[in-house]
Amino acid sequence: MQRIPEEKIDEIRSQVDIVDVVGNYVQLKKQGRNYTGLCPFHGEKTPSFSVSPEKQIFHCFGCGKGGNVFSFLMQIDGLSFVESVKKVADLAHIPLDVAISQGDSSPGNKPDSQESKMIEIHQLASKLYHYLLMETEEGQEALQYLLDRGMSEQELDHFEIGFAPAHASTVTTFLKKREVDLALAVESGLLTERDDGEVVDRFRNRIMFPIKNDRGQLVGFSGRLFNQEDGPKYLNSPETPIFNKRNILYHFSDARQEIRKKEEILLLEGYMDVISSVSATFSNGVASMGTSLTEEHVQMIRRVTNRAIICYDGDRAGIEASFKAGTMLAEQHRLEVFVLQLPNGKDPDDFIRSEGAEKFAEIYTHQRLTWTAFKLQFFKRNRNLQNETDKIAYLGEALAEIGKLDQAVERELYLKQLGSEFDLSMEALKQQLQQTVVVKPKPHDYGGPPPESYGEYPSYEGDGGPVYEQFSFAQPSGVPSAGLTSEKRLLKYMLEDRDAFIQIRNLLEEHQTDFYHDNYKALYTHLIGFYASGNDANPLALMDQLKDDMARNLVSELEMMTVNTDVSIEEYQDYVQSLTKSSIERDIKEKEQALLTATQQGDIPAALELARTITTMRATMKNTPN
Numbered sequence: 077m078q079r080i081p082e083e084k085i086d087e088i089r090s091q092v093d094i095v096d097v098v099g100n101y102v103q104l105k106k107q108g109r110n111y112t113g114l115c116p117f118h119g120e121k122t123p124s125f126s127v128s129p130e131k132q133i134f135h136c137f138g139c140g141k142g143g144n145v146f147s148f149l150m151q152i153d154g155l156s157f158v159e160s161v162k163k164v165a166d167l168a169h170i171p172l173d174v175a176i177s178q179g180d181s182s183p184g185n186k187p188d189s190q191e192s193k194m195i196e197i198h199q200l201a202s203k204l205y206h207y208l209l210m211e212t213e214e215g216q217e218a219l220q221y222l223l224d225r226g227m228s229e230q231e232l233d234h235f236e237i238g239f240a241p242a243h244a245s246t247v248t249t250f251l252k253k254r255e256v257d258l259a260l261a262v263e264s265g266l267l268t269e270r271d272d273g274e275v276v277d278r279f280r281n282r283i284m285f286p287i288k289n290d291r292g293q294l295v296g297f298s299g300r301l302f303n304q305e306d307g308p309k310y311l312n313s314p315e316t317p318i319f320n321k322r323n324i325l326y327h328f329s330d331a332r333q334e335i336r337k338k339e340e341i342l343l344l345e346g347y348m349d350v351i352s353s354v355s356a357t358f359s360n361g362v363a364s365m366g367t368s369l370t371e372e373h374v375q376m377i378r379r380v381t382n383r384a385i386i387c388y389d390g391d392r393a394g395i396e397a398s399f400k401a402g403t404m405l406a407e408q409h410r411l412e413v414f415v416l417q418l419p420n421g422k423d424p425d426d427f428i429r430s431e432g433a434e435k436f437a438e439i440y441t442h443q444r445l446t447w448t449a450f451k452l453q454f455f456k457r458n459r460n461l462q463n464e465t466d467k468i469a470y471l472g473e474a475l476a477e478i479g480k481l482d483q484a485v486e487r488e489l490y491l492k493q494l495g496s497e498f499d500l501s502m503e504a505l506k507q508q509l510q511q512t513v514v515v516k517p518k519p520h521d522y523g524g525p526p527p528e529s530y531g532e533y534p535s536y537e538g539d540g541g542p543v544y545e546q547f548s549f550a551q552p553s554g555v556p557s558a559g560l561t562s563e564k565r566l567l568k569y570m571l572e573d574r575d576a577f578i579q580i581r582n583l584l585e586e587h588q589t590d591f592y593h594d595n596y597k598a599l600y601t602h603l604i605g606f607y608a609s610g611n612d613a614n615p616l617a618l619m620d621q622l623k624d625d626m627a628r629n630l631v632s633e634l635e636m637m638t639v640n641t642d643v644s645i646e647e648y649q650d651y652v653q654s655l656t657k658s659s660i661e662r663d664i665k666e667k668e669q670a671l672l673t674a675t676q677q678g679d680i681p682a683a684l685e686l687a688r689t690i691t692t693m694r695a696t697m698k699n700t701p702n
Contacts, residue, residue, distance in 0.1 A: 142632020205238025559658025
């Protein structure tokens with residue numbers, strides 16, 4: 077396996093901005109010197125994920141993950157180190173002629189997993205399905221069906237749509253010839269095993285839609301019937317180690333860049349709706365996998381945008397699904413939501429293919445309903461507004477919704493609409509609104525406890541002074557001990573300055589002390605080897621050499637710290653003495669516990685010896701400078 081020279085890695089790393097790379101996966105907002113957003117590695121509602129353009133690192137104060145641009149791609153996309161370097165090189169348009177092999181021994185490379193093999197099996201099957209649709213007589217009927225529905229061959233190629241023949245063993249035989257593990261193909265959901273033990277194709281006589289996860293990896297299929305009524309209209313892959321409908325939005329990985337560009341996501345119901353919306357130049361469209369919007373889906377959406385446009389089918393089920401999805405997005409997760417209602421109850425696919433892309437674009441841009449306007453229409457459903465009881469009940473619901481609006485102008489607008497529709501005075505509506513609305517106290521803007529409760533975790537300097545990050549994060553209760561603070565700062569200085577490393581190491585040896593916490597001690601050991609190899613201070617390069625995620629996360633955490641850069645050797649000595657004192661304190665506590673045990677057991681000689689030792693240790697600690 078050819079290794080990438082360190083100089084080339086440094087060149088590639090220096091040619092990209094980590095903010096741009098991470099921004100393809102996470103919606104980032106500028107805050108002080110850094111950018112913050114929702115962590116893509118764990119579910120959260122309050123941002124705890126921070127990216128530093130100055131340091132070119134990321135760190136999550138919630139789950140602790142951190143690193144540089146390479147380690148981000150390794151974790152988010154499941155890449156090896158070499159694969160991540162190649163991906164960054166492509167982004168930077170830097171030629172990199174290096175092969176990827178299973179023997180890659182570069183830092184961070186992961187052995188070939190069962191999940192990756194399942195993905196490879198799906199990729200093989202997808203190529204076969206697409207070939208059978210586009211190039212064979214057997215797929216001609218399915219191809220003609222799609223062309224008759226208005227799809228172009230370019231669309232079929234772009235979305236890699238295929239055809240599964242009616243035979244029971246088309247894919248099975250294909251995989252056998254390539255010596256693929258059929259048991260793994262069954263586990264992946266592509267094949268199925270009959271009661272007699274025979275392995276056969278799961279999908280037969282269906283048009284095949286490949287399904288990718290949010291990393292762009294092919295993890296499943298949805299097969300659609302097209303010339304028969306026997307069986308469900310859509311058959312999805314079963315839940316497997318790589319496929320779970322709750323975590324997948326169709327076309328999300330391909331739509332991500334367009335979502336960021338438009339700053340909004342278009343939520344659709346079906347695969348054909350997505351394909352048609354892309355043909356109409358709305359490439360920010362995605363669809364759930366035949367299921368309602370889930371919490372996992374919402375978390376994916378919130379990481380890339382704060383605005384959602386819902387365009388579901390115009391039938392009763394579609395309208396109710398729009399209300400359910402909008403309620404989750406707008407009221408539970410505070411996204412800005414709009415709803416598109418297409419004329420005559422058409423679904424987006426039918427509307428675009430019959431009325432054209434321009435007409436859809438006009439409705440998308442100029443006729444979208446605000447979430448409040450949609451709800452006011454929704455509440456009219458199944459009500460007879462000529463009946464006084466239904467009318468009063470509707471007005472009560474409408475006023476309750478209008479009362480939730482923060483902006484006075486919005487409230488005035490909807491009150492005027494109600495007044496005009498039901499011939500009611502503004503005075504009467506405003507009086508009723510005051511009786512309906514209960515004013516609730518506003519939470520803190522930063523969504524968490526006041527800044528002073530954040531303990532000794534770093535804040536960041538903005539243009540006008542300190543800026544507290546708008547998130548809370550896991551930390552030990554109370555203020556960190558002086559010893560822990562000293563460990564952090566010493567490692568911080570050693571990470572960023574080779575001379576500081578030499579001075580601090582000499583002080584540690586002189587005082588015969590060491591780091592107490594295991595992860596700090598391990599990082600110190602890594603630093604010794606890093607500098608012994610002739611490297612200059614370079615936290616980003618160090619991260620590339622760390623195979624331990626915990627060590628890499630610790631480097632990113634330390635790099636996010638703000639410390640005094642004008643530091644003397646006397647300050648280093650103070651921190652080292654603090655480590656010594658903390659070590660003595662821990663030893664005293666251990667001896668005190670042993671003294672208590674010896675006393676309880678009546679071991680007087682041992683108790684006396686321990687008491688003398690404790691007295692000596694306390695005297696030593698008293699003489700240790702603070």
